Amino acid sequence: xxxxxxxxxxxxxxxxxxxxxxxxxxxxxxxxxxxxxxxxxxxxxxxxxxxxxxxxxxxxxxxxxxxxxxxxxxxxxxxxxxxxxxxxxxxxxxxxxxxxxxxxxxxxxxxxxxxxxxxxxxxxxxxxxxxxxxxxxxxxxxxxxxxxxxxxxxxxxxxxxxxxxxxxxxxxxxxxxxxxxxxxxxxxxxxxxxxxxxxxxxxxxxxxxxxxxxxxxxxxxxxxxxxxxxxxxxxxxxxxxxxxxxxxxxxxxxxxxxxxxxxxxxxxxxxxxxxxxxxxxxxxxxxxxxxxxxxxxxxxxxxxxxxxxxxxxxxxxxxxxxxxxxxxxxxxxxxxxxxxxxxxxxxxxxxxxxxxxxxxxxxxxxxxxxxxxxxxxxxxxxxxxxxxxxxxxxxxxxxxxxxxxxxxxxxxxxxxxxxxxxxxxxxxxxxxxxxxxxxxxxxxxxxxxxxxxxxxxxxxxxxxxxxxxxxxxxxxxxxxxxxxxxxxxxxxxxxxxxxxxxxxxxxxxxxxxxxxxxxxxxxxxxxxxxxxxxxxxxxxxxxxxxxxxxxxxxxxxxxxxxxxxxxxxxxxxxxxxxxxxxxxxxxxxxxxxxxxxxxxxxxxxxxxxxxxxxxxxxxxxxxxxxxxxxxxxxxxxxxxxxxxxxxxxxxxxxxxxxxxxxxxxxxxxxxxxxxxxxxxxxxxxxxxxxxxxxxxxxxxxxxxxxxxxxxxxxxxxxxxxxxxxxxxxxxxxxxxxxxxxxxxxxxxxxxxxxxxxxxxxxxxxxxxxxxxxxxxxxxxxxxxxxxxxxxxxxxxxxxxxxxxxxxxxxxxxxxxxxxxxxxxxxxxxxxxxxxxxxxxxxxxxxxxxxxxxxxxxxxxxxxxxxxxxxxxxxxxxxxxxxxxxxxxxxxxxxxxxxxxxxxxxxx
Numbered sequence: 001x002x003x004x005x006x007x008x009x010x011x012x013x014x015x016x017x018x019x020x021x022x023x024x025x026x027x028x029x030x031x032x033x034x035x036x037x038x039x040x041x042x043x044x045x046x047x048x049x050x051x052x053x054x055x056x057x058x059x060x061x062x063x064x065x066x067x068x069x070x071x072x073x074x075x076x077x078x079x080x081x082x083x084x085x086x087x088x089x090x091x092x093x094x095x096x097x098x099x100x101x102x103x104x105x106x107x108x109x110x111x112x113x114x115x116x117x118x119x120x121x122x123x124x125x126x127x128x129x130x131x132x133x134x135x136x137x138x139x140x141x142x143x144x145x146x147x148x149x150x151x152x153x154x155x156x157x158x159x160x161x162x163x164x165x166x167x168x169x170x171x172x173x174x175x176x177x178x179x180x181x182x183x184x185x186x187x188x189x190x191x192x193x194x195x196x197x198x199x200x201x202x203x204x205x206x207x208x209x210x211x212x213x214x215x216x217x218x219x220x221x222x223x224x225x226x227x228x229x230x231x232x233x234x235x236x237x238x239x240x241x242x243x244x245x246x247x248x249x250x251x252x253x254x255x256x257x258x259x260x261x262x263x264x265x266x267x268x269x270x271x272x273x274x275x276x277x278x279x280x281x282x283x284x285x286x287x288x289x290x291x292x293x294x295x296x297x298x299x300x301x302x303x304x305x306x307x308x309x310x311x312x313x314x315x316x317x318x319x320x321x322x323x324x325x326x327x328x329x330x331x332x333x334x335x336x337x338x339x340x341x342x343x344x345x346x347x348x349x350x351x352x353x354x355x356x357x358x359x360x361x362x363x364x365x366x367x368x369x370x371x372x373x374x375x376x377x378x379x380x381x382x383x384x385x386x387x388x389x390x391x392x393x394x395x396x397x398x399x400x401x402x403x404x405x406x407x408x409x410x411x412x413x414x415x416x417x418x419x420x421x422x423x424x425x426x427x428x429x430x431x432x433x434x435x436x437x438x439x440x441x442x443x444x445x446x447x448x449x450x451x452x453x454x455x456x457x458x459x460x461x462x463x464x465x466x467x468x469x470x471x472x473x474x475x476x477x478x479x480x481x482x483x484x485x486x487x488x489x490x491x492x493x494x495x496x497x498x499x500x501x502x503x504x505x506x507x508x509x510x511x512x513x514x515x516x517x518x519x520x521x522x523x524x525x526x527x528x529x530x531x532x533x534x535x536x537x538x539x540x541x542x543x544x545x546x547x548x549x550x551x552x553x554x555x556x557x558x559x560x561x562x563x564x565x566x567x568x569x570x571x572x573x574x575x576x577x578x579x580x581x582x583x584x585x586x587x588x589x590x591x592x593x594x595x596x597x598x599x600x601x602x603x604x605x606x607x608x609x610x611x612x613x614x615x616x617x618x619x620x621x622x623x624x625x626x627x628x629x630x631x632x633x634x635x636x637x638x639x640x641x642x643x644x645x646x647x648x649x650x651x652x653x654x655x656x657x658x659x660x661x662x663x664x665x666x667x668x669x670x671x672x673x674x675x676x677x678x679x680x681x682x683x684x685x686x687x688x689x690x691x692x693x694x695x696x697x698x699x700x701x702x703x704x705x706x707x708x709x710x711x712x713x714x715x716x717x718x719x720x721x722x723x724x725x726x727x728x729x730x731x732x733x734x735x736x737x738x739x740x741x742x743x744x745x746x747x748x749x750x751x752x753x754x755x756x757x758x759x760x761x762x763x764x765x766x767x768x769x770x771x772x773x774x775x776x777x778x779x780x781x782x783x784x785x786x787x788x789x790x791x792x793x794x795x796x797x798x799x800x801x802x803x804x805x806x807x808x809x810x811x812x813x814x815x816x817x818x819x820x821x822x823x824x825x826x827x828x829x830x831x832x833x834x835x836x837x838x839x840x841x842x843x844x845x846x847x848x849x850x851x852x853x854x855x856x857x858x859x860x861x862x863x864x865x866x867x868x869x870x871x872x873x874x875x876x877x878x879x880x881x882x883x884x885x886x887x888x889x890x891x892x893x894x895x896x897x898x899x900x901x902x903x904x905x906x907x
Contacts, residue, residue: 007081045072063178100227106167118148123226137183165197274384276361285392453492469863480520544599586850593637617659622651625736647673647706783859789890841889
């Protein structure tokens with residue numbers, strides 16, 4: 001398939017490498033694939049990708065195949081060699097194969113037999129429609145037939161099915177050194193809030209035949225049996241066909257479907273017109289509106305007209321036009337718009353392999369446009385503006401432009417007057433919005449008592465919202481609270497009686513997206529705002545572990561993982577509230593965040609080891625250790641910190657585990673380490689927890705996840721770079737027996753304190769900082785890490801002094817090597833190596849970092865209220881005073897830099 005109709009393959013590769021870091025890395029990692037694509041041999045590229053998937057470890061094989069396939073399809077797409085239907089088709093075919101292989105692997109691991117009888121995977125959403133995009137998740141429904149499910153004789157069918165489901169999700173979703181395969185979202189299963197991950201066939205059938213909602217009808221338009229026992233899945237879809245396709249027009253259902261389409265428009269809170277922040281999926285005239293336009297007409301007319309029962313969006317629009325159900329010109333406009341929006345969606349996701357649909361700003365927008373072949377981001381915005389205007393107008397004719405067409409909303413004059421006297425914009429429109437809150441939409445406002453309490457509290461709420469930096473955001477997030485809370489009478493009364501609580505709530509909703517998004521997602525966190533005791537700093541690591549264990553509702557592994565996420569989330573949220581309210585020193589917040597992370601890690605590791613041993617046993621004389629580095633090692637995390645860790649193990653290389661599925665030592669500890677990382681990072685029903693970063697391990701991402709302590713010592717002494725030794729200076733053993741911890745600490749000390757050539761060390765440190773400055777630019781005027789004279793410069797100076805001083809410094813001032821720089825810096829001041837001004841500067845910048853991650857993300861200048869909160873958190877009288885203190889602090893750091901690492905290197 002060389003050339004493929006004049007496609008420009010080399011230009012596509014050039015654009016990908018220039019504007020899409022993910023594709024650039026993939027092509028660099030797969031040079032043979034790059035050569036095949038440069039020659040325009042797409043079929044050969046697909047064959048290459050399939051061959052990369054051949055591996056004894058299914059997870060590794062799928063990840064390698066996915067990377068090669070994503071790169072191949074992307075380059076062919078950019079070259080103009082593939083129509084959209086082929087692009088999404090190849091991605092969807094891979095998803096089907098991956099899901100099927102994961103099912104077979106899960107069953108084979110348990111039974112030794114790849115027979116998938118009785119285990120069904122239904123594909124919904126874009127996978128079901130054969131329309132997957134580059135970084136889409138998949139939304140399968142997993143079903144099982146108890147009678148025919150392959151399992152061990154001793155296994156209960158339900159337990160076996162859940163075991164398979166957990167294994168499938170981990171195989172596909174777990175982010176390992178090889179990446180991930182597919183994000184898996186099981187929330188479309190029937191009664192997802194109470195049902196298990198895999199649902200019995202009969203229970204699912206009963207649900208769809210008698211209890212399902214209108215949105216589930218829409219979801220099943222695109223459903224198909226995609227993997228596992230496909231024959232049984234096809235039979236299931238046949239049995240629920242009357243639920244999806246109703247032969248008689250149900251006018252109540254039609255209105256329900258129309259209401260669903262209205263809610264899609266109303267729930268979108270981003271920019272209305274294309275530009276930075278516009279969502280090409282959820283925005284006006286975007287992908288979702290076109291999809292719902294087609295599905296609404298299919299649901300209304302497909303019961304009688306079987307020609308409309310097609311899965312793809314373009315196919316549905318064409319079928320509707322052919323059947324005279326919609327205007328052919330509208331079908332053409334929507335179809336062409338859909339194809340182009342999907343292409344742009346793909347460009348957005350190609351850049352960094354992220355599930356994003358939002359237009360970035362600045363240079364990032366230009367990169368997306370140039371990846372697409374356009375001259376600039378402005379050109380892309382102009383094209384999108386015209387496109388979405390056409391598609392959005394057609395969609396609005398379907399929904400009647402919300403309630404404004406033909407329905408008059410009565411707004412009480414008292415409410416309008418109250419709003420008009422505030423500084424909120426467009427009081428009449430806001431009054432209409434508030435009235436819609438009261439019409440039964442929210443369960444929390446359906447009783448007379450709730451409405452009375454709400455009305456009493458409302459003036460205070462509106463005054464607080466009006467005084468905030470972002471009233472619109474506050475209102476949107478408040479709606480999320482109303483929607484998620486089943487009952488809120490007590491909340492309304494408390495907010496009315498205690499203005500301080502109301503101010504705290506509005507601050508949480510407006511000052512930082514991190515907290516407001518979490519509160520909208522988990523309204524139960526309101527309890528944290530209301531409970532003063534919950535806003536105290538958490539206790540010791542052991543106290544936090546005890547609290548997590550007490551919250552687990554069942555005595556099993558999955559329940560404990562959920563409890564870790566729930567309690568850790570509550571503590572992190574409470575610490576965020578304390579931070580924006582100025583209730584605690586950011587240095588104490590950072591230490592508390594670290595204790596919380598360490599408690600989560602210790603519990604996750606302990607329970608994962610127990611769970612792993614059920615199958616693989618243990619290795620006599622061997623154990624897994626965790627070395628924390630960076631801010632985790634130093635005990636000073638922020639709300640945005642990853643967990644930087646290195647996995648190490650002790651014991652005999654030749655040993656094997658004593659379990660029923662025995663593993664060699666290296667394989668055993670690497671798989672165990674991978675499971676621990678997954679326990680901390682893979683999202684569960686309770687959400688995500690931490691990002692685990694293991695790139696500081698020997699040989700980085702190219703090396704094994706876990707290495708022996710002996711290999712680690714040899715690598716550090718003989719091969720490691722200076723920057724790796726600097727990283728070790730802020731390391732701490734977080735998990736392991738006392739004996740093993742002591743041995744590892746001795747290895748680290750020997751590396752850090754060995755004798756070094758001072759000039760060579762100085763040159764290496766200065767060069768590393770110069771290279772960092774070239775590749776990592778500050779995000780804004782408050783980027784306390786990357787600005788010259790900031791925290792990076794300070795930490796480079798500290799680590800230079802530690803590595804230069806070695807054993808001599810350690811004997812005279814042992815605390816100078818403490819991984820907690822709050823202890824090390826005063827010791828270096830005592831040694832007359834640093835000044836008191838340096839110590840004060842470092843503390844100020846650390847406060848600014850911890851608080852700024854919430855109040856000034858990216859180092860940008862915050863809005864007025866957030867700026868005041870930032871100054872208060874950092875102990876400054878005003879934001880202006882804080883900025884001046886920051887500049888003075890930078891000068892103090894710069895002076896120490898120039899003293900030790902050369903003039904002119906820290907401007």
